[in-house]
Amino acid sequence: KSVKGTCLVLFFIVYLSFFSYNINRGNQVIFLEDKILELLNRKNKALSIQEIDHLLALKTSDDFRILEDTVNKMCSDYTIYRTNKGNYMTFDRSPLKKGILRVNRKGFGFVEIPDEEDIYIDATNMNGALHNDLVVAEVTGRKEKNKLEGRILKILDRDLKFVVGEFYLKDKIGHLILDEDKLKMNVIIEPDFIHGAVDGHKVQVRLLSQVDGNTYKGEVVKILGHKNDPGVDILSIVYKYNISDTFPDEVIEELKHIPSSVSEEDKIGRRDLTDKVIFTIDGDDTKDIDDAVSIQKLENGNYELGVHIADVSYYVKEGSALDVNAMDRGTSVYLVDRVIPMIPHQLSNGICSLNEGEIRLAISCVMEIDHTGKIVNYDIFESFIKSRKKMTYKNVNSILENNIVPSGYEEFEKDLRIMSELAKILRKSKINRGYLDFDVDEAKIIVDDKCHPIDIVLRDRGVGENMIEDFMIIANECVATHIFYMELPFIYRVHEVPKEEKIHDFLSYIGTLGYVYKGNMKDTNPKAVQGLLNFLKDKKEFKILSSLLLRSMQKAVYKPENLGHYGLASKCYTHFTSPIRRYPDTTVHRLLRTYLFQHDLSSETISHWEEKLPIVADIASSRERASINCEREVDDMKMAEYMEDHIGEEFEGMISGVTNFGIFVQLDNLIEGLCRLADLKEFFHYDEKSMSVTGEKTKTRYAMGDRVIVKVIRASKEEETIDFEIVKKVEEDHDKDKEEIELI
Numbered sequence: 001k002s003v004k005g006t007c008l009v010l011f012f013i014v015y016l017s018f019f020s021y022n023i024n025r026g027n028q029v030i031f032l033e034d035k036i037l038e039l040l041n042r043k044n045k046a047l048s049i050q051e052i053d054h055l056l057a058l059k060t061s062d063d064f065r066i067l068e069d070t071v072n073k074m075c076s077d078y079t080i081y082r083t084n085k086g087n088y089m090t091f092d093r094s095p096l097k098k099g100i101l102r103v104n105r106k107g108f109g110f111v112e113i114p115d116e117e118d119i120y121i122d123a124t125n126m127n128g129a130l131h132n133d134l135v136v137a138e139v140t141g142r143k144e145k146n147k148l149e150g151r152i153l154k155i156l157d158r159d160l161k162f163v164v165g166e167f168y169l170k171d172k173i174g175h176l177i178l179d180e181d182k183l184k185m186n187v188i189i190e191p192d193f194i195h196g197a198v199d200g201h202k203v204q205v206r207l208l209s210q211v212d213g214n215t216y217k218g219e220v221v222k223i224l225g226h227k228n229d230p231g232v233d234i235l236s237i238v239y240k241y242n243i244s245d246t247f248p249d250e251v252i253e254e255l256k257h258i259p260s261s262v263s264e265e266d267k268i269g270r271r272d273l274t275d276k277v278i279f280t281i282d283g284d285d286t287k288d289i290d291d292a293v294s295i296q297k298l299e300n301g302n303y304e305l306g307v308h309i310a311d312v313s314y315y316v317k318e319g320s321a322l323d324v325n326a327m328d329r330g331t332s333v334y335l336v337d338r339v340i341p342m343i344p345h346q347l348s349n350g351i352c353s354l355n356e357g358e359i360r361l362a363i364s365c366v367m368e369i370d371h372t373g374k375i376v377n378y379d380i381f382e383s384f385i386k387s388r389k390k391m392t393y394k395n396v397n398s399i400l401e402n403n404i405v406p407s408g409y410e411e412f413e414k415d416l417r418i419m420s421e422l423a424k425i426l427r428k429s430k431i432n433r434g435y436l437d438f439d440v441d442e443a444k445i446i447v448d449d450k451c452h453p454i455d456i457v458l459r460d461r462g463v464g465e466n467m468i469e470d471f472m473i474i475a476n477e478c479v480a481t482h483i484f485y486m487e488l489p490f491i492y493r494v495h496e497v498p499k500e501e502k503i504h505d506f507l508s509y510i511g512t513l514g515y516v517y518k519g520n521m522k523d524t525n526p527k528a529v530q531g532l533l534n535f536l537k538d539k540k541e542f543k544i545l546s547s548l549l550l551r552s553m554q555k556a557v558y559k560p561e562n563l564g565h566y567g568l569a570s571k572c573y574t575h576f577t578s579p580i581r582r583y584p585d586t587t588v589h590r591l592l593r594t595y596l597f598q599h600d601l602s603s604e605t606i607s608h609w610e611e612k613l614p615i616v617a618d619i620a621s622s623r624e625r626a627s628i629n630c631e632r633e634v635d636d637m638k639m640a641e642y643m644e645d646h647i648g649e650e651f652e653g654m655i656s657g658v659t660n661f662g663i664f665v666q667l668d669n670l671i672e673g674l675c676r677l678a679d680l681k682e683f684f685h686y687d688e689k690s691m692s693v694t695g696e697k698t699k700t701r702y703a704m705g706d707r708v709i710v711k712v713i714r715a716s717k718e719e720e721t722i723d724f725e726i727v728k729k730v731e732e733d734h735d736k737d738k739e740e741i742e743l744i
Contacts (some may be wrong), residue, residue, distance in 0.1 A: 119148045
């Protein structure tokens with residue numbers, strides 16, 4: 001027994017020593033990775049492993065072996081690059097590039113690389129990569145029109161876990177006709193994994209394993225309905241973006257413990273604002289109301305603006321099933337006939353919604369604002385409120401734009417006019433600091449009870465909509481600035497300075513139209529872009545050019561660092577005002593409660609949020625992109641479906657783009673279609689320099705901004721495409737324009 005015991009002790013000593021050695025070795029590798037990257041960046045050239053060893057001052061042969069392991073691992077991870085001579089450099093200085101592959105329906109694609117030129121990938125050079133894969137591409141040269149061309153070397157990450165398509169059975173094996181035709185792959189479903197799907201069903205399938213090449217085995221996880229059932233077309237797009245229209249059982253179970261009304265206990269420690277004149281202003285059909293406002297003109301001439309936001313985080317506790325699911329969703333998704341909420345309707349339309357006449361919990365930001373639009377004093381606190389009126393933008397605009405007071409609004413007219421007065425001050429202040437108003441229109445698709453589109457119009461945006469936007473912006477800035485100066489972990493809404501090359505490309509483009517802007521576009525102040533927008537304001541193509549300029553901007557995202565918001569010309573910005581429909585806002589409320597109301601500034605709390613907020617920011621930004629893409633694709637599909645009913649009809653629109661294969665025309669309701677040059681009655685020459693086409697015989701010239709009459713010749717809901725044929729060019733009435741100018 002003594003010998004056995006001694007052996008066991010020795011075994012554990014050896015095991016622990018080995019375990020400890022491996023941990024230490026692993027820590028050394030991680031430490032060395034950072035040091036190697038720092039060294040290669042500092043030296044800004046390729047180094048041999050001996051040079052790296054010398055510069056890092058490694059002491060032993062064992063250290064050198066760990067160095068060899070580390071550089072091999074970093075090469076495998078594509079963190080650094082090994083040259084043909086066996087030297088090492090940082091990956092971003094190598095001929096290889098990491099990026100996201102975007103595949104065209106025709107099979108070719110582009111690798112998108114942040115802040116760099118896209119790389120064209122021919123269909124023959126995909127190397128098994130699929131749409132949206134993270135890949136390593138090698139640049140092989142420049143193709144026609146001087147575009148970078150390359151080939152895929154390796155797939156680094158495939159985030160494709162689910163696909164959506166039409167199910168059909170062949171030889172007892174299930175197959176899919178994928179909705180996403182950019183995915184060049186085959187999916188087979190064995191009998192045990194079909195789970196009741198039949199021919200014609202739209203289904204969501206989980207990918208299980210790769211058989212070979214681009215063939216995968218899958219399992220039906222959700223039957224969306226038959227392809228011809230009303231609403232299934234939209235649902236197919238929703239599930240394609242991995243957005244769920246149902247909530248898991250654990251979330252439904254937690255709802256049983258959510259109250260339907262505010263209790264006396266809930267009010268403890270909160271400021272009672274039920275005696276204040278507070279109301280909400282939203283769209284006619286809004287049911288999830290998360291912001292209310294109040295106004296008062298002070299004796300000193302300043303304005304006291306109250307922005308009262310639904311206290312969602314009081315009910316959605318951190319770490320609960322409701323919270324985890326809300327973070328996974330990131331945002332509510334607003335589609336033509338439905339809203340897929342971030343949190344269940346029991347919360348979003350019930351206890352959290354600031355419904356008229358109901359006591360609700362809120363977080364209030366009350367600001368004193370002077371005649372220049374500057375906040376001179378403010379308070380952020382927990383409250384409970386009772387909205388006096390559920391107002392609509394339509395009725396508010398009736399008062400503020402047409403001086404017509406709808407029934408039931410009489411007692412609020414004075415407050416609304418004071419609010420309008422303040423909103424003008426705030427907007428002027430924003431414009432003076434460089435706020436960018438792209439004035440981009442938005443289409444509203446009207447559908448019948450079977451979700452079939454019956455009309456498409458422009459969304460109205462009046463004084464009321466702009467007023468509430470201005471109030472929400474200043475509240476967001478106030479909250480963000482307060483926490484920023486406390487130097488605490490926080491989540492910001494950031495919009496970085498546009499890339500110089502993107503602006504240069506835009507200036508080159510408008511130059512082809514004959515517009516030469518002489519402003520200093522190297523200036524990083526938003527006023528530079530504001531000046532460019534003002535220059536374009538009176539151009540006939542302004543709406544299209546404004547939209548193109550907007551695409552030249554960087555995308556706004558969430559980050560735990562304050563990088564400012566370029567588009568709003570704001571030095572410090574967050575999202576605080578929509579916690580029912582955006583998870584970052586719910587997180588901001590949670591941080592306000594932690595820091596300001598509970599006064600928890602412990603090192604454990606700070607450490608927790610420092611670790612968590614980067615994850616929250618990344619997920620929120622990712623899910624926001626998914627929801628935007630989903631909403632846009634649904635709109636494109638419904639626009640094509642609408643035009644299927646109008647084949648042969650004529651419409652007037654403006655040329656929004658010219659290519660070597662066709663002319664894009666945007667109708668006044670924002671429906672856009674393609675006039676293929678092959679469909680025109682004569683041969684047209686394409687001039688890349690002027691972005692125009694000219695008829696060989698008639699010499700008819702079409703360029704961006706021209707008004708044309710088009711006929712709908714093809715439309716496909718499934719392919720989300722619309723084809724036009726140009727009937728004639730609409731000649732401009734220069735005399736009429738001159739007369740109007742003289743009258744003005």
